[in-house]
Amino acid sequence: MTESSTNREQDATIAAHWREEALIEPPAVFVRQANANSVDIYERMSEDKFPGCFDEYARLLDWSRPWERTLDDDRPPFFRWFVGGELNASYNCIDRHLEGAGDKVAFHFVPEREDEPARSLTYADLYREVNELAAVLREDFGLKRGDRVTLYLPMTLELPIVMLACARLGVIHSAVFSGYSGQACADRINDSQSRVLITMDAYYRGGKLLDHNVKAEEAARLSDDCLEHCLVFRRHAGEYHSEAPMQAPRDRFADELLAERRGAEVAPEPMRSEDTLFLMYTSGTTGKPKGAQHSTGGYLTWATATSKYVLDLKPGDVYWCMADIGWITGHSYIVYGPLALGVTSVLFEGAPTVPDAGRPWRIVEQYGVEVFHTSPTAVRALRKADPDLPKQYNLKFRSMTTVGEPIEPEVWHWYRDAIGGGEAVITDTWWQTETGGHLITTLPGVTPMKPGSAGPALPGIYPVIYDEEGSPVQPGQRRAGNICIRNPWPGRMLTIWGDDERFVRTYYERYNRDPESRDWRDWPYLAGDGAIQSEDGYYRILGRIDDVINVAGHRLGTKELESACLTVEAVSEAAVVAVHDPVKGVLPEAYVSLKPGYAAETVGADVVGRIVEMIGPIARPRRVWVVEDVPKTRSGKIMRRVLSALSEGRDTGDVSTLANPEVVETIRRRIADETGG
Numbered sequence: 001m002t003e004s005s006t007n008r009e010q011d012a013t014i015a016a017h018w019r020e021e022a023l024i025e026p027p028a029v030f031v032r033q034a035n036a037n038s039v040d041i042y043e044r045m046s047e048d049k050f051p052g053c054f055d056e057y058a059r060l061l062d063w064s065r066p067w068e069r070t071l072d073d074d075r076p077p078f079f080r081w082f083v084g085g086e087l088n089a090s091y092n093c094i095d096r097h098l099e100g101a102g103d104k105v106a107f108h109f110v111p112e113r114e115d116e117p118a119r120s121l122t123y124a125d126l127y128r129e130v131n132e133l134a135a136v137l138r139e140d141f142g143l144k145r146g147d148r149v150t151l152y153l154p155m156t157l158e159l160p161i162v163m164l165a166c167a168r169l170g171v172i173h174s175a176v177f178s179g180y181s182g183q184a185c186a187d188r189i190n191d192s193q194s195r196v197l198i199t200m201d202a203y204y205r206g207g208k209l210l211d212h213n214v215k216a217e218e219a220a221r222l223s224d225d226c227l228e229h230c231l232v233f234r235r236h237a238g239e240y241h242s243e244a245p246m247q248a249p250r251d252r253f254a255d256e257l258l259a260e261r262r263g264a265e266v267a268p269e270p271m272r273s274e275d276t277l278f279l280m281y282t283s284g285t286t287g288k289p290k291g292a293q294h295s296t297g298g299y300l301t302w303a304t305a306t307s308k309y310v311l312d313l314k315p316g317d318v319y320w321c322m323a324d325i326g327w328i329t330g331h332s333y334i335v336y337g338p339l340a341l342g343v344t345s346v347l348f349e350g351a352p353t354v355p356d357a358g359r360p361w362r363i364v365e366q367y368g369v370e371v372f373h374t375s376p377t378a379v380r381a382l383r384k385a386d387p388d389l390p391k392q393y394n395l396k397f398r399s400m401t402t403v404g405e406p407i408e409p410e411v412w413h414w415y416r417d418a419i420g421g422g423e424a425v426i427t428d429t430w431w432q433t434e435t436g437g438h439l440i441t442t443l444p445g446v447t448p449m450k451p452g453s454a455g456p457a458l459p460g461i462y463p464v465i466y467d468e469e470g471s472p473v474q475p476g477q478r479r480a481g482n483i484c485i486r487n488p489w490p491g492r493m494l495t496i497w498g499d500d501e502r503f504v505r506t507y508y509e510r511y512n513r514d515p516e517s518r519d520w521r522d523w524p525y526l527a528g529d530g531a532i533q534s535e536d537g538y539y540r541i542l543g544r545i546d547d548v549i550n551v552a553g554h555r556l557g558t559k560e561l562e563s564a565c566l567t568v569e570a571v572s573e574a575a576v577v578a579v580h581d582p583v584k585g586v587l588p589e590a591y592v593s594l595k596p597g598y599a600a601e602t603v604g605a606d607v608v609g610r611i612v613e614m615i616g617p618i619a620r621p622r623r624v625w626v627v628e629d630v631p632k633t634r635s636g637k638i639m640r641r642v643l644s645a646l647s648e649g650r651d652t653g654d655v656s657t658l659a660n661p662e663v664v665e666t667i668r669r670r671i672a673d674e675t676g677g
């Protein structure tokens with residue numbers, strides 16, 4: 001039996017211990033007003049109508065040139081959608097709303113500090129600011145379609161403005177989460193060969209004004225010759241809150257350049273549907289992050305249609321997605337989807353529990369937020385802070401969404417009762433950076449909810465669970481397998497930036513029936529998650545089957561963490577495993593062994609420091625165990641499964657076939673001694 005199948009069996013056992021929850025119908029008042037409130041939508045998107053059924057979604061957008069072919073599947077798995085069509089994402093998110101809704105607020109920007117005034121930006125303001133910035137990017141930096149720009153920006157209005165300015169010019173943006181280290185940012189600048197880095201001097205997070213430009217400066221210093229300029233926004237007009245000196249001529253203040261472009265207008269560049277809109281880096285099973293390369297027409301179609309039917313957004317809504325725009329959730333469900341639908345959103349700079357766990361609810365009351373979107377981690381943190389607190393506020397949510405990890409039924413019920421007043425619909429959406437938007441979720445006005453299960457597949461999406469041998473696992477068998485999507489869909493990434501071969505290998509090779517086949521039916525997409533399907537067709541997602549750790553909804557590659565450990569001089573071997581945590585869901589724990597002649601002394605602290613420096617504080621391990629040796633198979637493969645069982649005090653199963661079974665007992669005793677277990 002392979003290591004991964006043993007893992008999954010364990011997952012399956014865990015899953016089977018979960019009580020199968022009953023279905024919960026959405027309230028009638030919700031159904032009446034929902035954008036999708038009839039099973040018709042599943043019929044309109046039935047498999048015999050594929051791929052033409054997706055034209056309906058593409059028509060939610062304005063195209064400057066209509067498409068000629070819905071799906072070009074001549075060269076699987078490099079599918080292209082709405083071919084022949086031309087459109088501009090910035091036009092669809094801004095210009096088309098100006099007539100009639102120019103005065104409507106696009107974003108209410110709420111700073112972390114409660115004493116700093118909020119700022120509401122209308123669609124007309126957004127138009128002006130995006131155009132002026134597009135003029136700077138084009139005139140001052142000579143950026144043109146196809147060029148890459150890395151955005152290293154916090155959750156302030158500048159981030160969506162910069163994204164849309166890039167989209168206006170056909171420049172490919174690559175946003176890097178602001179919590180990442182300078183080095184992680186540099187890796188992404190170099191991989192994408194970005195010409196410009198756009199950043200900010202500082203921002204507020206966790207009650208502090210963080211110096212951000214020191215990290216951006218490090219990123220610029222470590223980047224290849226590709227980087228020509230840094231454009232630096234200032235968090236407070238006219239002030240500069242960074243220790244890093246601006247370096248002429250490389251670094252320029254955004255406000256100074258924008259002052260020269262007041263009132264500038266830049267015509268939206270007509271982009272081909274299959275042209276790249278952005279890159280979003282995500283962790284893989286090797287140390288090198290992969291740039292998910294998303295298209296303009298297919299991606300925007302998917303983000304818009306799912307915002308409409310899953311989030312149930314209407315033009316009159318005030319909506320708040322608490323994710324960070326530096327991740328895919330923010331791209332699809334703060335920026336592109338909601339703006340394409342002309343919705344008003346809250347954009348919040350801060351952390352949800354600063355200065356206290358009532359902060360989100362004060363914001364919700366102030367702006368009358370009705371549709372709310374967050375992660376299970378945030379829900380768990382709010383629940384831990386004070387389970388009764390939300391009841392003190394006047395919350396009237398119609399719809400609440402989660403994403404990023406499985407949500408435990410207990411947490412689900414608290415979310416619905418304490419925050420949703422027992423009335424809101426809860427939508428648990430399963431998808432990935434690579435998929436562009438939701439794939440498995442209930443349609444809140446059509447399909448009933450089921451705590452702990454993401455739901456059935458969306459209309460037009462046809463999943464299958466395969467076992468190790470490639471046979472489909474039938475629903476209701478209580479057996480887990482690898483979840484795959486049988487058919488192409490518009491939101492899927494085009495490829496991995498610069499690495500078509502890795503794209504095919506990672507997502508398609510495993511279950512491909514014939515590498516020469518030109519039939520999409522032979523190319524199921526491997527998501528990399530384990531899943532179980534119950535008899536009623538609902539999917540329960542069990543987590544990653546590969547070596548990716550999902551911390552608080554952030555994906556970290558085991559290999560990335562291990563390679564950071566190995567940069568500590570004393571460390572000879574490192575294994576990083578995921579351990580369950582009541583708040584974060586999962587946290588990394590590191591096992592390192594030392595080179596001969598080195599003492600353990602500061603190694604634990606050095607490893608933590610190095611991980612934080614190279615990846616960022618989100619990757620901070622819960623513990624570092626300095627051990628003599630790590631358990632390995634005879635072929636030298638580190639048995640992370642055994643280590644994670646040890647970390648969690650579980651049974652390791654049979655270890656007699658390992659190359660070094662004795663180390664298991666040694667480590668177990670160490671852990672018991674040090675944790676008093």
Ligand code: WTA
Pocket residue numbers: 282327328329402403404405406407428429430431432433434454527528529541542543544550553554555
């Ligand atoms: C996990 C986030 C269970 C899953 C949009 C997936 C989930 C990975 C859910 C993608 C969910 C996401 N239930 N697990 N509703 N949503 N995941 O690329 O393991 O940051 O493969 O995209 O998160 O993470 P990513």
